Amino acid sequence: MGGVLRADPLWVETFTGLRMNQFKRLVRVVRERGGQGPGKGRGRGRPWCLALPEQVLLVAVYYRTNLTMRQLAPLFGICPATVCRIIQRLGPLLALEPAPRPAEAAERLWIVDGTLIPVRDRTVGASSKNYHFSANVQVIIDADTRLVMATGRPAPGNKVDAQVWRDSGLPAQCQNVTVLADGAYFNTGLVVPHRRRAGKALLRAQEEDNAEHRRVRARIEHAFARMKNYKILRDCRQKGSGLHHAVQAVAHMHNLALTA
Known part of the structure; x- marks a missing residue:
């Protein structure tokens, strides 16, 4: 059975509190920090079962709702162990960027x-x-x-x-x-x-x-x-x-x- 949540405007805005353009900026930051993971052109290893936007959505939904791994798994059509691995891997990549020193x-x-x-x-x-x-x-x-x-x-x-x-x-x-x-x-x-x-x-x-x-x-x-x-x-x-x-x-x- 496939998952319910996908990285489209309805689910993003409902479950993360971010507008779609804000969510895309978040995905871009994670991608630039190496969040794309293994796959074509990105080194060895089996690709993740979810695309990067869905992975970022999963982590954002977890932080927003505090649902358990077992509750999140059917929403994305994956097993609880995969949910745990995605959160542990991408959580640090969503970190706040160091604030630039203001000129004044x-x-x-x-x-x-x-x-x-x-x-x-x-x-x-x-x-x-x-x-x-x-x-x-x-x-x-x-x-x-x-x-x-x-x-x-x-x-x-x-x-x-x-x-x-x-x-x-x-x-x-x-x-x-x-x-x-x-x-x-x-x-x-x-x-x-x-x-x-x-x-x-x-x-x-x-x-x-x-x-x-x-x-x-x-x-x-x-x-x-x-x-x-x-x-x-x-x-x-x-x-x-x-x-x-x-x-x-x-x-x-x-x-x-x-x-x-």
């Missing part, structure tokens, strides 16, 4: 925050404040464009944002850029709200600064909400680097949805 870096405003993602892999996550076994993932967005600029590798969810930020390697990517953060990033060199001291109220100007800070910083919460439309970020069953690849792929698709 000193004039840009980025926002950073961490989000907790429930995971099943006990080597990646930890019991955290959302009452789940979760991983902390740091995400940077551009305040003007709302595009994801970079994401950090997942850390156990019981670590505070400031510690995860310092260990993520992301500070090196933010040199000469103003980065906004919440109060959890105190003493990290980022722009954080004014702190209320014990027994001492904030000045009116400081209260106004904090209100503006909250208004701008809310944009990253909106970005998290859009990214978590991909249900893989609500309950990730992937092991090892699977969560990192999923976050990177979702960030890539989130950016495509905003720009294409």
Whole structure:
């Protein structure tokens, strides 16, 4: 029995949240990164049973719906083992492209925050404040464009944002850029709200600064909400680097949805 889903506009837009032109850009990126695989003119090996667009669609549908391998298999007319192999092979190729350094870096405003993602892999996550076994993932967005600029590798969810930020390697990517953060990033060199001291109220100007800070910083919460439309970020069953690849792929698709 053949599969139901094919890379045509109806299924692409319904199951991935991307328009067809955005999906084609995603397929092109995967092809340029070597996703075409074995076949005529591409080295030895048996060709995949699905064409590359269907393979990319499968991975995007998996991240969007978080269906199991057994549920995805009949939709594409393949076995669960093949679904697993396609996801493991193409997942890293959907990763977010490194953000180019803006020409006017000193004039840009980025926002950073961490989000907790429930995971099943006990080597990646930890019991955290959302009452789940979760991983902390740091995400940077551009305040003007709302595009994801970079994401950090997942850390156990019981670590505070400031510690995860310092260990993520992301500070090196933010040199000469103003980065906004919440109060959890105190003493990290980022722009954080004014702190209320014990027994001492904030000045009116400081209260106004904090209100503006909250208004701008809310944009990253909106970005998290859009990214978590991909249900893989609500309950990730992937092991090892699977969560990192999923976050990177979702960030890539989130950016495509905003720009294409």
